[in-house]
Amino acid sequence: MTTSQLNRLESEAISIIREVAAEFENPVLLFSGGKDSVVMLQLAVMAFHPARVPFPVMHIDTGHNFDDLIEYRDRVVDELGVRLVVASVQESIDAGRVVEQTGPGASRNTLQTVTLLDAISQHGFDAVFGGGRRDEERSRAKERVFSFRDEFGQWDPKNQRPEVWELYNGRHRRGEHFRVFPLSNWTELDIWRFAAERDIELPALYFAHRREVVRRDGMLMAVTPFLELADGEQPFEELVRFRTIGDATCTAAVESSATTIDDVIAETSVARLTERGATRADDRISEAGMEDRKRQGYF
């Protein structure tokens, strides 16, 4: 008598989401329109069915969004009847909280941390659901499900609370908060299987389409108004899809002909590169790129 793996993962995530709703005063769920956050939001809906999700969702908007992502976001939020909070990186720039980078490598990715932390303190959120998965990256593999953040929003990997059984300790003082990761134990493939089983609509970017790209550091970067081209970079058209969707300036596409969820599952099952390794320019900065950003309060 064992429950299948996907059922186990679903139940685990639902249980984590309910625990937060029971123990925190003011939770929020980060919703970017990326597949992990879509799945997480779906699980939140399932957790409280037939009641509504008892907390809002928040989008950290870099302003550098792909195509119709904003339209997709608004439609999903509307259909599910959840409240949306938008925190804008552009506003952080206008307010002088952060300085825009320039040049071909410029990205608003790291600036998001300031916008995120400002929004958390402005709204007084004490628990912030993130769609991070431990299979994504090495420092994430070490992170707790209930991950403590001090009053500066910082993560201290060497001083994490022990997390035993499924007894989560979310105690904190005013000003401190928790990042909570209900999808900790999911892999990229689990996300797709869940989407397939439940027929979840995902942004069209995840499926093969023709798009103008340039090759940079071995990755295919989409040509958008936000991407400054370096000397000698020649845009060309390619059949691609995205494995992750983040800021348009640091998320690369992969060559693919997968047009349905089942195609993507078939492709992911035999993929030879990790999701982040294949597509995230932001992780290439240094061996400890993600760890450093996470310490400062990144997603």
Added chain:
Amino acid sequence: MATGEIEMLRFATVGSVDDGKSTLIGRLLHDSKSIFEDQLEHVEAVSRRRGDDYVDLALLTDGLRAEREQGITIDVAYRYFATPKRSFVIADCPGHIQYTRNMITGASTADLAILLVDARYGVVEQTRRHSLLVSLLGVPHLVICVNKMDLVDWDEDRFEQIRAQFTEFAGRLELRDVTFIPVSALSGDNVVDRSMHMSWYDGPSLLHHLEHVYIGSDDNLIDVRFPVQYVIRPQRTSHDYRGYAGTVAGGTLRPGDEVVVLPSGFSSTIASIDTADGPQAEATPHRAVTITLSDDIDISRGDMICRPNNRPNVGQDVEAMVCWMDRDATLSARSVYTVKHTTQTARAMVTDLRYHLDINSLHRDESATSLGLNEIGRVALRTTAPLFYDEYRRNRATGSFILIDESSNQTVAAGMLLGPTA
């Protein structure tokens, strides 16, 4: 596309520094084709940079910068891989005594533990300590990987010697299912593929064992336990829906079952077991569901739903084994903490420290007056509200608790309930 009934197995790997734990995990991932090219390239590049003449698969598992610098595992790292038979979650735990609390973190949810023993040294002090923790945490299955068999000429006698050594000392522990496998993590013998060097061994390879070990009866399917986690009351519906959401902690629940709610003692029957996918015919351990009852009774978070003739212990005076996990403070009699047990939160006073258990010698020191970081002992607790609990050995979900320091908010102890104080 259906997911099929792929099972999930969570296992913890433990070993002393240099026993070859990282190499073994690297080998398992590599030979089961679970490593991505960019990860492998990274490891190859680092190996080259260090001037190694082989690819050090151990590098695959170093997570944090401090660990890469020191070359040791400090915190638990979780890793994932799947074969057509099962999907696996590895909790890679540090073995050093100073990180015992991290090992407990990894082992607390494990279905199985892999313990590494260096074939040259046999059962050492660390092996004893790790086995004790595996036994204390009630990990249902244990695999002793006798590693580095290549360094003892693949010798059967040596392997049998170690098996006998371990079996002798393990007699004092509660280990339900122990399997011994001779391996060489470095060359991959008996890790994924059967070894060509040890024809005397006719058991399974490690991966084969992980894929086939029977875990179906590990959960408690007898004692119905449903701790209420959250009450669901939709505001917009006209009818008066009141659902009790939670995760099954034991037994199988079905609509029509007669139930009792603790602490009130009111009885009712299960009207429905709801999920977002519609009503269910039953709910088994680990499933997150919402229960409705046929009577309108007052129930809140922390209450326990069970069967009239099979109730958990109810009490405020309990005995428990605890592992102390705090660096700054120690546990001593008269201290008060917040206790979190299932979905219930109360306060608990340590009324007595019965003894400190030496995790190497198993000696019980009854004169001990405090427990420090990574120390284990037996305590008597008095709680401000009754706990609804089972003996940890009978049910890991209703038999476990944590203690939280009320000023630092740190999780300071992991506890396993033994029963009521006599």
